[in-house]
Amino acid sequence: MTDGRPVVTLFYCVNALSRQTAQDLENAAEFEIRPVHMACSSMVKDVLLLKGFEAGADLVVVATCPPGQCQFIDGNSRARKRVERVRRLMDEAGLEGRRLIIIDRGLELEYAGILKEFESALE
Numbered sequence: 001m002t003d004g005r006p007v008v009t010l011f012y013c014v015n016a017l018s019r020q021t022a023q024d025l026e027n028a029a030e031f032e033i034r035p036v037h038m039a040c041s042s043m044v045k046d047v048l049l050l051k052g053f054e055a056g057a058d059l060v061v062v063a064t065c066p067p068g069q070c071q072f073i074d075g076n077s078r079a080r081k082r083v084e085r086v087r088r089l090m091d092e093a094g095l096e097g098r099r100l101i102i103i104d105r106g107l108e109l110e111y112a113g114i115l116k117e118f119e120s121a122l123e
Contacts, residue, residue, distance in 0.1 A: 009052030012063035013041040042075030
């Protein structure tokens with residue numbers, strides 16, 4: 001935590017969040033958000049997820065397009081598989097895999113809903 005606020009590394013597909021929601025998240029008072037904009041969530045690799053924690057994140061989040069709506073066909077499902085694999089590895093190593101989450105509701109999810117997701121993952 002920095003300044004008493006949890007640090008969140010947010011990897012997100014530019015098509016998964018509205019521009020306004022992404023901007024609101026970057027300016028969130030409740031969390032220190034470290035955004036990583038990606039052309040597709042499938043670009044997130046295992047090592048990048050772990051680097052987020054190495055860089056001091058309390059929570060690492062991958063925001064993808066909703067299932068069946070990825071412009072690259074299955075980028076969001078590939079991202080989900082990677083997140084699940086890394087989460088299992090973290091749990092096996094005793095590193096609280098619950099601190100790695102994926103949000104796949106895309107533009108349907110507004111700023112307040114995303115913050116609630118962050119808060120529940122950190123409980």
